[in-house]
Each structure stands twice: as structure tokens, then as C-alpha cells.
Amino acid sequence: MNRPSRRTSQTLLVIDDEAPILTAFERAFASETTTVLVAENATDGEAVFMETRPDVVVIDLSLPDMSGLECFRRLHKVDPRVPVIFITGHGTVETAIEATQLGAYDFLFKPLELDEMRQLLEKAFNLSRMVRVQPVLADEEDTVADAIVGRCRAMKEVYKAIGRVASQNLTVLLLGESGTGKEVVAQAIYHHSARSDGPFQAINCAAIPDALLESEIFGHEKGAFTDAHRQRIGKLEQADKGTLFLDEVGDMSPMTQAKILRVLQDQTFERVGGNTPIKVDARIIAATNHDLKKLVSEGLFRADLYFRLSVVSIHLPPLRQREDDLRVLAEYFLRKYSNEFGKDIRTLAPETLELLEQYHWPGNVRELESAMKQSLLIARGNVLLPEFVPRLSDGSTPLISGKSEDEYLSKSFVAERLDAGSKNLYAEAIRTAESQLFRQVLQHTAGNQLKASSILGISRVTLRSKLKALGIEAADFAGGG
Numbered sequence: 470m471n472r473p474s475r476r477t478s479q480t481l482l483v484i485d486d487e488a489p490i491l492t493a494f495e496r497a498f499a500s501e502t503t504t505v506l507v508a509e510n511a512t513d514g515e516a517v518f519m520e521t522r523p524d525v526v527v528i529d530l531s532l533p534d535m536s537g538l539e540c541f542r543r544l545h546k547v548d549p550r551v552p553v554i555f556i557t558g559h560g561t562v563e564t565a566i567e568a569t570q571l572g573a574y575d576f577l578f579k580p581l582e583l584d585e586m587r588q589l590l591e592k593a594f595n596l597s598r599m600v601r602v603q604p605v606l607a608d609e610e611d612t613v614a615d616a617i618v619g620r621c622r623a624m625k626e627v628y629k630a631i632g633r634v635a636s637q638n639l640t641v642l643l644l645g646e647s648g649t650g651k652e653v654v655a656q657a658i659y660h661h662s663a664r665s666d667g668p669f670q671a672i673n674c675a676a677i678p679d680a681l682l683e684s685e686i687f688g689h690e691k692g693a694f695t696d697a698h699r700q701r702i703g704k705l706e707q708a709d710k711g712t713l714f715l716d717e718v719g720d721m722s723p724m725t726q727a728k729i730l731r732v733l734q735d736q737t738f739e740r741v742g743g744n745t746p747i748k749v750d751a752r753i754i755a756a757t758n759h760d761l762k763k764l765v766s767e768g769l770f771r772a773d774l775y776f777r778l779s780v781v782s783i784h785l786p787p788l789r790q791r792e793d794d795l796r797v798l799a800e801y802f803l804r805k806y807s808n809e810f811g812k813d814i815r816t817l818a819p820e821t822l823e824l825l826e827q828y829h830w831p832g833n834v835r836e837l838e839s840a841m842k843q844s845l846l847i848a849r850g851n852v853l854l855p856e857f858v859p860r861l862s863d864g865s866t867p868l869i870s871g872k873s874e875d876e877y878l879s880k881s882f883v884a885e886r887l888d889a890g891s892k893n894l895y896a897e898a899i900r901t902a903e904s905q906l907f908r909q910v911l912q913h914t915a916g917n918q919l920k921a922s923s924i925l926g927i928s929r930v931t932l933r934s935k936l937k938a939l940g941i942e943a944a945d946f947a948g949g950g
């Protein structure tokens with residue numbers, strides 16, 4: 470077992486008796502901001518847990534001194550809010566289900582896929598941050614912990630609504646433009662509910678192709694389709710005794726809508742390719758940035774499902790209607806990320822606030838968060854000056870006349886490359902053009918590759934390979950990472 474020399478911003482504890490797995494975790498995930506602690510057995514793991522209170526724990530289901538499940542029970546008793554991910558080589562699916570039913574966050578089968586693990590960890594760290602704090606009016610706070618920030622009238626209504634619905638077992642529909650904080654609110658409802666000891670599972674229905682979404686939610690039996698080499702337990706089943714957050718619920722296919730309706734009516738479903746009805750006790754929180762009523766009138770969304778989902782709905786206001794919250798949020802993000810960027814900037818200059826107020830913020834809080842992060846990259850001093858803010862533009866008039874380096878085929882770009890004696894200008898120009906195009910479209914879709922590929926009229930596979938070649942991370946445009 471090893472110990473951190475100092476606590477960095479997030480800590481992962483991995484309990485596994487296989488040394489190569491521990492080393493792999495350390496190699497893959499230890500960084501300036503992430504401390505990876507390891508333990509080879511449950512007893513050591515528990516000791517490290519007590520001493521360091523990590524943000525996320527990964528446990529192998531079979532450990533030498535006690536079962537991974539037992540180890541989990543002990544840690545869970547100490548602090549049920551810490552997300553725990555199980556890994557298993559030969560444990561049965563049932564044990565893994567049992568683990569999630571007891572409140573584990575998720576589980577993965579060996580051999581571990583690094584990308585899958587990375588995505589899962591990122592989500593688990595986010596959840597960990599969210600559930601460790603109460604939703605607070607963090608404006609006067611000096612804290613940099615994650616919270617729902619804002620004190621405008623509309624947000625106070627949101628807090629009241631969370632308070633009213635959290636403890637009841639009702640289905641909730643969260644409405645609001647992209648980036649307004651629907652997932653943050655879903656997690657707050659979960660955190661304040663009687664189910665907070667149970668799992669919280671989230672799925673973004675728009676980010677997963679139709680064909681896969683059904684199996685992602687409901688799971689599938691082995692052999693259900695060509696690639697179904699083994700049985701898979703869906704998010705709904707994993708959310709048993711807990712909460713399932715269905716983001717972008719308007720993007721579900723008719724088949725998936727019908728199955729969700731049945732879950733809401735009689736709490737049963739079948740895995741894809743299976744015909745045994747499975748009972749599940751999961752609270753559903755749905756969210757959408759579409760006008761669901763309109764989708765109903767266009768025949769794209771089932772009316773009966775809409776009525777079931779919208780028993781209670783909470784509307785999240787767009788950022789441009791949040792009065793002084795723009796400043797409060799901007800300064801909150803500056804404080805939150807200052808450390809990460811090695812800066813100490815806590816406030817906006819009055820001119821910077823004016824600049825931010827002129828902008829329409831189509832990507833809402835997510836876009837503001839991302840703009841503040843980008844500002845911190847180049848900012849100096851203790852106050853954020855307007856020149857450090859990236860160019861803000863929703864396709865209309867740019868608010869700051871920024872440098873044209875990201876404009877494709879600008880005259881200055883071509884001139885500069887000619888001066889430099891380029892021997893590859895065609896490829897350079899196309900690359901520059903593609904890079905700007907993809908960045909702008911991903912900004913528009915908030916990092917959603919499925920939407921981006923349909924806007925661009927190219928397949929998702931092509932988009933993905935081009936993004937890879939250009940070194941563009943779609944996730945960066947989601948604003949969370």
C-alpha cells in the first residue's frame with residue numbers, strides 16, 4: 470500500500486490483489502490532479518480508505534482476505550456517498566448486480582478497457598464531487614467545492630422545487646436548454662432523496678445510437694444480436710433501489726419509449742433478446758432540451774409517456790435570464806479552476822462583466838464554465854480582464870474582434886504559410902479549415918458527436934477518425950472536463 474505525499478484535487482483508491490492491475494491504474498490515471506492509491510487486500514484498502522477518504526474506489530470482487538462485496542459493505546457503512554466501481558474477472562453477473570443493488574456505482578468485467586474505465590471514472594469523480602456537498606447558494610462562499618451555484622429568483626424556485634420533490638418517489642421531468650444544469654439538478658434530487666444510499670445511473674439518450682440505446686438501458690441476453698457475446702446488465706437494472714437519469718429523453722426510439730412507459734406503469738421490463746419479465750424499483754428522472762409537447766403533436770413522442778414523465782416538471786432558466794448569477798457563476802468557476810491552472814484569479818473586472826453580459830450564452834452554464842477555463846489559460850494577475858476572455862460568438866457578430874488564427878483560409882494564414890515556404894499548403898489549409906469547422910460544430914452541439922455528424926452530413930465513424938487525426942477531444946466541448 471502506498472500513501473500520497475499530499476492530497477491533490479481528487480483521489481482514487483484501487484483495491485485489487487493483482488499487481489499488474491494496480492500498476493496499470495497508476496500508470497493510466499495518476500496525474501498532477503489525481504492521486505492513485507493502491508491496496509492489495511481488503512484490510513489494507515479499508516485502512517487507506519479511513520485515512521484518506523478517497524473520492525472514488527475501485528474494488529476487485531475477489532480479494533484474498535474477504536470478498537470484494539464484504540469490503541464494499543464496510544466502506545459503504547463509513548461513507549455511502551463515495552462511488553465504488555467493481556471489477557471482476559470470474560465473479561458472476563449476479564454478484565455484480567448484488568453489488569450495484571447494494572449501492573455500488575458500476576461494475577466492469579476484466580479485461581478492462583482503458584477508455585471505458587476512463588469515462589466511468591470521470592463520471593464517478595463528478596458524482597462524488599456533487600454528492601458530497603449540499604446544493605448551496607455558494608455566492609458568498611469561499612469554497613471551491615462543486616455545488617449548484619446561483620441566487621437569482623428563478624434558481625430559488627428551482628431549489629424549492631428540488632426540496633419539494635426530492636423526498637417523494639415521483640418521476641421528475643427537467644426542462645431547459647442545453648448546459649443549464651439539468652444533470653446537476655438530477656443529482657441534487659437524488660442526493661436529497663430517501664434513495665441516496667442506492668445507485669445513481671445516468672444515460673444521455675442523444676449520445677448513443679438508437680440501436681444501442683435499448684440495450685444500454687435494459688441490458689441484453691447473450692446472443693441477442695451479433696455482437697452480444699455475453700449477457701449485459703443495463704443501467705435500469707443497475708439503478709435498482711436507486712435513481713436512473715435519462716438525459717435527452719426526447720431522442721428515444723418508439724420501442725425504447727414503449728419499454729420505459731411499461732417500467733413507469735408496472736416496474737417491469739425485459740432485457741433485449743430475453744422474455745423473462747424483470748421487476749425493478751428505480752426512480753426515473755428525465756430531462757430534455759426539446760419541446761416535448763411539440764414532439765408529441767408531431768407524433769415523435771408518445772403522449773402517454775409524456776404525461777407519465779411530466780407529473781412534476783422543473784424548468785431551468787437559461788443563463789441569460791439569471792440576473793446577477795452570470796457574475797456569481799463566472800467568479801465561482803474562476804475560483805474553482807484557479808488552482809488547476811496555477812493562477813489566483815477570483816474576480817471579474819467591471820469591463821469583463823460588461824462583455825459577458827452582452828453575450829447570449831446559447832451553451833448556458835457549460836459554455837460559461839468553458840470560457841472561464843480558457844480565460845485562465847492565458848490570464849495573469851488577480852482580476853480577470855476582458856482581453857483574457859476567449860472570443861464569444863454564437864455565429865452572429867463576434868463580441869470581441871479576436872485574432873483570426875482560427876478562421877480558416879484567412880488571407881493572413883495563407884500569406885504566413887507562403888512566407889514560411891510551405892511545401893504542403895493544400896493539406897495545411899484543409900486541416901485548418903476542418904479543425905475550425907469541427908470545433909465550431911462541436912461547440913454548437915455541446916460535444917455531442919452524433920448531432921455533429923448529422924449536421925456535417927458525415928458518418929460518426931468518419932467524424933471520430935477526423936477528430937482523432939486533428940487531436941480534437943469532443944468531450945472538451947461538453948464543458949465538464
Ligand SMILES: Nc1ncnc2c1ncn2[C@@H]1O[C@H](COP(=O)(O)OP(=O)(O)OP(=O)(O)O)[C@@H](O)[C@H]1O
Nearest residue numbers: 616617618647648649650651652653834835948949
Ligand atoms: N448552477 C450551477 N452551478 C454550478 N455549476 C453548474 C450549474 N449549472 C450547470 N453547471 C455546470 O455546467 C455544466 C453543464 O451542466 P449539466 O450537464 O448539468 O447541464 P445539462 O442541462 O444537463 O446539459 P445537457 O442538456 O447538454 O445535457 C456542468 O459542468 C455543471 O457542473
